[in-house]
Amino acid sequence: MHILICEHSIDGIFSGIYEAYARRYGHRNTELALSCNLNSYQLFCEYEEIPVAEAKSRKVSNTLRARFGSEVYSHLCEAISAYESPSARRRSIDKAEAVYKTVVLGLSLADGSKILDQLGNPYVNRVFQLSRSTFNEAHHLLGFLRFSELENGILFARIHPKNDVLALLADHFTDRLPLENFIIYDQVRKIAAVHKSGSNYMLAEVPNGADDYAKHYSDQELEYRRLWLAFFHSIAVEARKNLHLQGQNLPKRFRPDMVEFHSDSSDHPASLKL
């Protein structure tokens, strides 16, 4: 058995898939594994590290897009971006391996766009679960993300997502707010999506954090937060009060980044802090 070790990123896994084909060991004799998952080595296996190679990764992504269609392709990318808890990682199929074997199966089909229907296949099923987890969190954040207007008119949002959803969010907001200058900052991964009015967004690494940058809000910002809080508290029907249901629909982990939960006590509309 040949085990190819690749980096935990879209490019890393795609480079791994490229090499898995290029080496011609046969797919039955090849496995992919993420470097971060490698705790112990198995007997009678050859291990090889695969470096990230952008040109190879691009070839793979072009092939996948052409053969599977953009929908399946984006599901694969979402699966790779998904977060796994350490225990889930130990219990289930390695992510790189799941994507690799799904790709192999998909390319053997006449119509690759149907590959994700084969939920009975354990590799496909794993990809499906992972991609669903990313997609769901991204969909939550489309609503839960909050922009604040800075002194210079730029809209700034901070998020702490489990999965790597920044690109999905930036796509959405570029379409929605084409004329705004905005920044979405993923504080967990220290990456920001920066959008300039009338153009496409860019991803930028922010190793030192964005705290200094996002300190000063515009004059109006406080006013609109106050109005939003007034709305948020007035819209609740007292006779139906149900904090459990609220907790189920809006998990606590999203709340630190949402203005309406900043004061931390949802019963006191008066307490307003920036």
Next chain:
Amino acid sequence: MQITQEMSLIEKLHILTDAAKYDVACTSSGVDRGGNGKSMGNCLAPGVCHSFSSDGRCISLLKILFTNECIFNCSYCLNNCNNDVKRASFTPEEICTLTMEFYRRNYIEGLFLSSGILISPNYTMDLIYQTLYRLRHVHHFNGYIHVKAIPGADPVLVEQTGFLADRMSINLELPTSESLHRLAPYKSRKTILKPMRQIQNRIQQNKYALLEQNRGTLCRTVGHETGEVSSARNPQAPRFVPAGQSTQMIIGATPENDFQVMSVAEGLYQNFGLKRVFYSAFVNVTNNTNLPMLPQGPPLLREHRLYQADWLLRYYHFQVSELLSEERPDFNIYLDPKCDWALRHLECFPVEINQAEYRTLLRVPGIGYKSAQRILQARKHTALTFADLKKIGVVLKRALYFITCGGKMMYRTKLEEDYICRNLIGDRSQIPREIRQSSYQQLSLFDLGHV
């Protein structure tokens, strides 16, 4: 005498939100519209929830009244003209600014504008139209708008407003016209159903017109270019209420039973092409003598069962006559309507997962319409096992009594009504936790009357 006084925006927002909150619809779904690069906003078909208030309901739209002044005296409504509440009105510009500023901060998905009736239905409808016009054409707002049509307003105004909105709704308020007459003397079935029919017809015409237009554009595109069909729809073509219309009924203010309520809903879906019917558990806010006092709180469990049945109508091809009848006019409070139906039709079960057709799968408790679709796809390639079903998302603790995989049931179990019923009731998810906790008292009380 009216004392006018300058009121701050925040005070108005407070009053007019408070006055709008008993309207349940807050969905932003039903229309997919990409951004156009020039104005602010887009729409996603599944809708987006932006927050959840302390009652656990989704906040998606800025749900406000234009004014809470009203010439009508509907006894269930907080804003009726005999009620002593603080009154306020927005100006169109205030609504536009609030919507735009909230939208760009991603607080909301759009605007939900309703209103009390100021001076006359026409006057009010015109104010609403002016506001939407301003929002769309002065502020270039391209996001979601849900607007109420005012019963009794001129059809021309309703039509003009419809071209600016994504969804329109007219509340049916109460399931029967007698109840409506008793509690809302200024409203009638006629003034409610007439605009509903008008909107339905207009939506249809608009769809055909767009189809015709698309066909024209498609031919041209294919003829001229490389054969690749770009998104051919002309973005300038006006669309009439593209997300469809909805309505709402108040549950528990009047003596109608579930069978009557669901039959009305079914009629609305079939004859008026409605997208959604909403059910609102009655909250007594006016203490009017016409209305029941509800010391145990609003009938939330009944509302929950009605919504479950509503989904069975819209997604699971059930008919009301299968779920309820004159003899059994109310839903079982212990079991959801689908389990209840399955228990009374054990002759249809067990169902073989690897062979049953889609509509049969849909009727199995524990299998949702998405799981059913996935089963159909997945079983083409391999025979499914119970472990696969679990991964696909089937709720086995409910489904296991009704299905076989490869001819075998999951455990040894009896296909017997009492046995399955006992086990299903033991499953605590049958009655949502929040209802169990918040109003257990209510449960045991209204059990006695119904079962």
